[in-house]
Amino acid sequence: FRSEVIYQLDKALEESKSYLKNPIILAYEPTWAIGAAEAAPIERIEQVISALHAHAKEIGLSKYSIIYGGSANPELVNQLSTSIDGLFLGRFAHDPKSVLKVLNEFIQQFQISNVS
Numbered sequence: 001f002r003s004e005v006i007y008q009l010d011k012a013l014e015e016s017k018s019y020l021k022n023p024i025i026l027a028y029e030p031t032w033a034i035g036a037a038e039a040a041p042i043e044r045i046e047q048v049i050s051a052l053h054a055h056a057k058e059i060g061l062s063k064y065s066i067i068y069g070g071s072a073n074p075e076l077v078n079q080l081s082t083s084i085d086g087l088f089l090g091r092f093a094h095d096p097k098s099v100l101k102v103l104n105e106f107i108q109q110f111q112i113s114n115v116s
Contacts, residue, residue: 002051009026020060023065024065025066026066027069028045028066028069029088033071034069035091038071045080046083049080067084067085067086072087077109078109087102
């Protein structure tokens with residue numbers, strides 16, 4: 001699965017080398033996890049994110065962020081290491097309390113003042 005993600009990234013970037021000088025957001029979302037009850041196993045997410053970080057350095061990306069989606073829920077932030085820069089929430093964003101919980105988890109993880 002890691003090689004597939006790297007292949008997809010390379011295909012997406014082959015059209016332009018402007019990514020080398022402009023900030024870019026890399027989003028990882030396994031297709032089978034879209035709309036699923038649970039996110040992918042934490043170990044799998046972290047393996048792919050780690051591979052994306054390594055490959056980004058290998059191809060010369062200097063300004064990039066990595067976000068994760070795929071049944072990303074409010075508890076996911078605390079389960080993942082600081083290897084991700086954000087989440088896209090899908091259906092969990094429909095509930096303001098879930099969004100607030102995710103925001104507060106990021107704030108806590110990065111030691112910023114809480115929002116309410």
